[in-house]
Each structure stands twice: as C-alpha cells, then as structure tokens.
Amino acid sequence: MSIKSLDTLIEDIYKPLEDLSKGKPLPLSEEDIDIATQGIKNAIMHWAFPEKRNKEFSLRMSNIGKPERQLWFTKRDTDSKQTTPSTQIKFLYGHILEEICLMLVRLSGHKVTDEQKEVTVDGITGHIDCKIDGEVVDVKTASRFSFLKFAKGTLSESDSFGYLSQLAGYEEAEGTNNGGFLVFNKESGELCLYQPEDIEKPNIKSKISSVKKAVVLDTMPDLCYRPVPDGKKGNMKLPKDCTWCKYKFECHKDANNGEGLRIFKYANGLVYLTHVESKPEVEEVL
Numbered sequence: 001m002s003i004k005s006l007d008t009l010i011e012d013i014y015k016p017l018e019d020l021s022k023g024k025p026l027p028l029s030e031e032d033i034d035i036a037t038q039g040i041k042n043a044i045m046h047w048a049f050p051e052k053r054n055k056e057f058s059l060r061m062s063n064i065g066k067p068e069r070q071l072w073f074t075k076r077d078t079d080s081k082q083t084t085p086s087t088q089i090k091f092l093y094g095h096i097l098e099e100i101c102l103m104l105v106r107l108s109g110h111k112v113t114d115e116q117k118e119v120t121v122d123g124i125t126g127h128i129d130c131k132i133d134g135e136v137v138d139v140k141t142a143s144r145f146s147f148l149k150f151a152k153g154t155l156s157e158s159d160s161f162g163y164l165s166q167l168a169g170y171e172e173a174e175g176t177n178n179g180g181f182l183v184f185n186k187e188s189g190e191l192c193l194y195q196p197e198d199i200e201k202p203n204i205k206s207k208i209s210s211v212k213k214a215v216v217l218d219t220m221p222d223l224c225y226r227p228v229p230d231g232k233k234g235n236m237k238l239p240k241d242c243t244w245c246k247y248k249f250e251c252h253k254d255a256n257n258g259e260g261l262r263i264f265k266y267a268n269g270l271v272y273l274t275h276v277e278s279k280p281e282v283e284e285v286l
Helices: 006-021 032-050 070-076 085-107 144-151 163-174 205-213
Strands: 118-121 124-127 130-132 135-142 178-183 191-194 262-266 269-274 283-285
Touching: 006 085, 006 163, 006 191, 032 085, 085 135, 085 178, 118 163, 118 205, 124 163, 135 144, 135 163, 144 178, 144 191, 163 178, 163 205
Parallel strands: 135 178
Antiparallel strands: 118 124, 130 135, 178 191, 262 269, 262 283
C-alpha cells in the first residue's frame, strides 16, 4: 500500500463513498467495524460517565487560546452552572460524529494513531484527537457558519474559541507543524481539511506565558473585541464573537453611560448595543 499524506485526505474519503452511491460495497473489514464500534462506545462512556474533575478553574490546551479577559472572568466565576439537556445531546452526537469521521479516514487508507494522547507544554495539558499520517489533526463538528471559517481558511480572522492555539500547543508538544482540522458540517454532511499556515498559528509558549499572567491580575485585562458600528446612525454594537460570551453583560456593564448593554430584536436575531445614538425602530428587549 502506498504511503498517503494529508494533501489527499478529503479526496480519498469521498472516493469509496462515491462508489457506494453507485451500488458498490465499501471495503470495510470486521476489524474496521470493531474499531469504529469501540470508538463510539468509548465516546458514549466518556459522555455518560464524566470523570470527577477538579471544579476549580484551570488552564488547558482546550482553553488557552480563548480571550484573556474571558478567561479572567471564568477564573472568578463561582456559579454552579448545569448544562442543559439539549446541550448534552449536542455533546453526545458531536463525539459520535467525530468517531465516524475517523472511521472514514481509516477506510480511505490513511493512518490514524495517537488517539487521545496526553501532551503538555509549559505546564498546560491537553489531549490530541489523533494523528493522521503522522500529523496532529483535531476533529471538529461544526455548524454551517463555523464550517465556512475552516473551509475558506478564515479561522484566524475570528477564533474566539482558541482553536489555532490548541493546535499550536499540540504540535509544539509533538514536534510537528503541518497538522490541521478535519471538520464535519453537521447540516450538510460535507467534510473539509484546514491546514493553517505557520503565520496563522500563535507562538504557543509566548501565548501560555501571557495568559498565565493575565488570569491572576487584580484588574481585568483589556476588552477581547472592540464594539463595531451598527448601521450609519452612530450606534455601536458587540461584534459577533462577543455575542456568544456568557460574560458580555458584566464585561460591558459601563456601556450606554452606565446603563449596560441594550438589546434590540432584529429580524435576523438579537443585537447588543453598547452605545445608542439613535434608537432602532425595532422591539427593545427589556
């Protein structure tokens, strides 16, 4: 069997599936099925019986790339939050879909190794999803909107979840530099492989050092993202990366001359205004 590389991964995954569409059976062995079944079983067990982890805040590869101000709030968050049932279901099918992706990778003839290997860089620990053909690959399931950032290679323009730092940390630990993200679009079933250039990935050691200092400061770090114009009437709103953050109200409590964020219900969703020069002609959420 010829040695494969990441360059042809998506093409190689799609080829047997195209044959399946023509009525040809997949070249799946019982061993292939057993590996996939065990992976799905492990994913369900991991989801259903979570480890008893220290409830205190800690920095990990999975969060080291998030905005420093957000991490500062997280460290001081004493709320005992419970995940909603719908979110738990999303976690479950996300884990299962990731295992299905790896089954397709094996079926395509590419080599999968080092699944869930623990790695550490400067005291920050994480678990890589796997290596494919010797390179670190993080497997993601994504919405249509998020998928486009990977497919179009624009993740570095909007990476509030810190995925690039996560990959950079894994690669630093493993001594590789040509890895990437295998991403599954949950809405369309599409796959893409995004291999960021070195210039898009942060210097992870510098990043770790900066974040460690930021989260222990007595005063909160600078804003993660600056407000942006909402139309042409002088109003300012939170950028999209801030709208998902649970700390947005506390973070912007001084907005609108101390009133805090004002929320308006537009046809395409809620808009959080930090400055209202001209009140929008839509419903305000009070």
